[in-house]
Amino acid sequence: MAFWKPGTVAPGSTIDRETGNEDALAASSANQYAHLSLTSQRQRLPVYKQRTKLLHLVERYPVLIVVGQTGCGKTTQIPQYLFEAGWAAQGRVIGCTQPRRVAATSVAARVAQEVGSLLGDEVGYTIRFEDLSSPTRTRIKYMTDGMLFREAMLDPLLSKYSVIMIDEAHERSSYTDLLLGLLKKVRKKRPELRLIVSSATIDAQAFLNYFNSNIDGADRTQDDAAIISLEGRMYPVEVAYLDEPVTDYVRAAVKAVLDIHLKMPAGDILIFLTGREEIDRCAEDITEQMYDLPAGASKLLPLPLHAGLTSEQQLFVFEPAPAKTRKVVISTNIAEASITIDNIRYVIDSGFVKLRTFNPSTGMDRLTVTGASLASLNQRAGRAGRTSAGKCFRLFPEPALAKLPKSTPPEICRSDISLFLLQLKALGIDNVLRFDYLTPPPSVMLARALEFLYSLKALDDYGRLTRPLGMRMAEVPVDPMMAKILLDSDEFSCSQEILTIAAMTSVQNVFVTGEGGEGAICEIEKRKFTAEEGDHLTLLNVYNAFTGPGKQSAKWCHSHRLNFRALSRAISIRGQLRKYLQRFDIPIISCGEEESQIRKCLVSGYFKNAAKMQPDGTYQSLRDRASLSVHPSSVMFTRVAPTGYVIFHEVIETTKSFMRDITVVDQDWLKEYSGGYYTSRASQRAK
Numbered sequence: 012m013a014f015w016k017p018g019t020v021a022p023g024s025t026i027d028r029e030t031g032n033e034d035a036l037a038a039s040s041a042n043q044y045a046h047l048s049l050t051s052q053r054q055r056l057p058v059y060k061q062r063t064k065l066l067h068l069v070e071r072y073p074v075l076i077v078v079g080q081t082g083c084g085k086t087t088q089i090p091q092y093l094f095e096a097g098w099a100a101q102g103r104v105i106g107c108t109q110p111r112r113v114a115a116t117s118v119a120a121r122v123a124q125e126v127g128s129l130l131g132d133e134v135g136y137t138i139r140f141e142d143l144s145s146p147t148r149t150r151i152k153y154m155t156d157g158m159l160f161r162e163a164m165l166d167p168l169l170s171k172y173s174v175i176m177i178d179e180a181h182e183r184s185s186y187t188d189l190l191l192g193l194l195k196k197v198r199k200k201r202p203e204l205r206l207i208v209s210s211a212t213i214d215a216q217a218f219l220n221y222f223n224s225n226i227d228g229a230d231r232t233q234d235d236a237a238i239i240s241l242e243g244r245m246y247p248v249e250v251a252y253l254d255e256p257v258t259d260y261v262r263a264a265v266k267a268v269l270d271i272h273l274k275m276p277a278g279d280i281l282i283f284l285t286g287r288e289e290i291d292r293c294a295e296d297i298t299e300q301m302y303d304l305p306a307g308a309s310k311l312l313p314l315p316l317h318a319g320l321t322s323e324q325q326l327f328v329f330e331p332a333p334a335k336t337r338k339v340v341i342s343t344n345i346a347e348a349s350i351t352i353d354n355i356r357y358v359i360d361s362g363f364v365k366l367r368t369f370n371p372s373t374g375m376d377r378l379t380v381t382g383a384s385l386a387s388l389n390q391r392a393g394r395a396g397r398t399s400a401g402k403c404f405r406l407f408p409e410p411a412l413a414k415l416p417k418s419t420p421p422e423i424c425r426s427d428i429s430l431f432l433l434q435l436k437a438l439g440i441d442n443v444l445r446f447d448y449l450t451p452p453p454s455v456m457l458a459r460a461l462e463f464l465y466s467l468k469a470l471d472d473y474g475r476l477t478r479p480l481g482m483r484m485a486e487v488p489v490d491p492m493m494a495k496i497l498l499d500s501d502e503f504s505c506s507q508e509i510l511t512i513a514a515m516t517s518v519q520n521v522f523v524t525g526e527g528g529e530g531a532i533c534e535i536e537k538r539k540f541t542a543e544e545g546d547h548l549t550l551l552n553v554y555n556a557f558t559g560p561g562k563q564s565a566k567w568c569h570s571h572r573l574n575f576r577a578l579s580r581a582i583s584i585r586g587q588l589r590k591y592l593q594r595f596d597i598p599i600i601s602c603g604e605e606e607s608q609i610r611k612c613l614v615s616g617y618f619k620n621a622a623k624m625q626p627d628g629t630y631q632s633l634r635d636r637a638s639l640s641v642h643p644s645s646v647m648f649t650r651v652a653p654t655g656y657v658i659f660h661e662v663i664e665t666t667k668s669f670m671r672d673i674t675v676v677d678q679d680w681l682k683e684y685s686g687g688y689y690t691s692r693a694s695q696r697a698k
Contacts, residue, residue: 079241278356319519
């Protein structure tokens with residue numbers, strides 16, 4: 012590996028100061044800010060006066076923007092302060108949203124322990140396909156921002172909540188932005204509702220401008236929003252860079268782990284990579300390298316952390332490492348700001364992140380590996396300075412910083428917003444163009460999304476939500492394409508099979524992979540379930556085999572190189588999706604051996620994601636002629652589509668644009684079931 016050299020740190024960043032953002036805050040009007048400190052539950056008594064001040068500000072200002080770095084206690088302590096002050100009396104609930112489910116579940120578990128409650132009773136959480144809360148007893152409720160938005164579809168005024176805290180708002184997820192706009196409208200009908208917006212950066216000023224109706228006024232006593240700065244002790248973090256770039260940052264990360272383990276004092280390691288495949292490869296390489304450690308050296312415990320894990324698997328990273336063992340958490344950007352893992356002293360940063368981006372010219376969503384923003388890099392380095400002085404090793408040269416953006420663009424401006432527009436309309440907001448967005452999405456993206464929803468028959472000729480199809484699509488907790496497929500499945504007599512496919516595509520990495528001889532065994536086992544028609548029917552075969560008599564066991568999964576936890580979760584998700592179909596009185600029937608009915612049904616939702624095979628073996632999207640390749644994990648990677656046409660679930664962009672979850676279809680089906688999405692001219696061009 013290239014040689015490490017110390018780096019400099021940008022002034023004002025999270026890693027070179029003991030309290031966050033004070034310089035920037037001081038530059039603004041002092042009347043708009045209040046400063047206080049929060050500590051953990053173990054030191055509650057000394058901060059009683061500061062708690063009193065916080066509660067006074069909640070009473071005084073309907074909207075508070077809280078600035079404080081992850082780990083200062085805002086997520087765990089503020090809801091408890093509000094609870095003790097009576098904000099959850101008379102059946103009311105204190106809600107706190109998180110952009111990621113691992114944060115919602117882990118923080119809820121921590122707070123339940125601190126208040127002496129069983130998780131799911133006084134303190135609970137709700138994430139997609141999992142609800143551990145009581146409708147009558149839960150007083151502090153943590154949830155993903157998407158789940159609170161869905162709650163608003165049933166109760167537009169969110170009437171059971173007295174205080175709602177939007178945590179980690181600086182991450183600017185699409186649901187966070189939509190919630191902010193929705194809550195701004197709700198407050199006009201419910202002025203007693205208190206809103207707390209948490210941000211780890213000085214972008215808090217943008218939130219203040221958005222909520223304060225008196226932002227241009229001279230009399231600050233008329234403000235209805237204010238910013239609070241929470242001081243959090245930040246230990247110094249030394250940042251080091253490589254002298255020259257590396258061609259394989261996963262391999263470089265493994266070598267850095269070994270160097271730290273053999274040369275550095277005790278302390279756990281946190282590695283930032285971009286996705287599941289890189290994380291699994293890194294964990295496997297670390298495990299193999301442990302056999303070469305010197306005699307008497309302590310062990311390494313690699314632990315993955317990404318959105319594809321179950322809640323139980325994600326919580327493993329918070330457990331203390333066994334004796335004589337150094338924990339190595341290998342994570343996506345999920346560990347960047349939403350959670351705090353104790354005893355992390357060393358951070359290894361690849362400098363990359365996988366972002367979902369939408370290209371309105373092609374109409375396709377892509378997962379693209381790109382350079383992380385400067386704000387993200389500083390957040391990552393700060394993970395090493397929570398409990399003691401730490402070190403951050405960046406796997407790139409320092410001059411590369413000049414090419415990186417300052418912050419990550421809001422998700423709503425770079426992703427397909429079809430689902431969000433559908434749900435806004437379900438809330439009665441028909442004119443989505445005039446919705447009060449914190450950052451409005453580009454008009455071309457709005458137009459493309461509305462066009463696609465019309466093709467799905469979710470919108471009528473006037474842009475209004477169709478009934479019952481459009482309303483039901485907004486309610487089902489899957490993307491609009493899969494929702495359409497589920498709701499139409501009875502017309503193709505395959506609702507049993509589509510339920511299974513919807514559940515299986517909601518989990519990740521059903522098949523276990525390996526290297527060398529183990530990899531060959533995994534491939535042989537996978538072939539036992541492979542369907543010539545593609546990945547969706549292959550997943551159906553896996554599920555049917557797993558749920559067969561006497562086969563639903565971890566032992567059976569291990570022998571066939573299948574992920575037992577992923578399949579168990581698919582069973583749970585399928586059961587919940589089945590309840591939606593039952594509530595909508597949709598018959599749950601099977602097509603038997605008529606597998607073509609399943610593929611036709613898939614086309615009715617995934618027609619936008621259609622591609623035609625080219626003479627060189629690659630594919631070209633039908634509508635916009637984008638060049639696409641088959642992902643190596645697909646069963647179609649070594650097969651040729653006999654019809655020449657396929658539909659796919661998503662595109663992942665690394666060295667190429669790869670299609671994932673592919674199914675072979677007929678050209679005539681695309682014209683018949685696309686709702687006019689393909690014009691006659693486009694159809695002629697595709698021939």
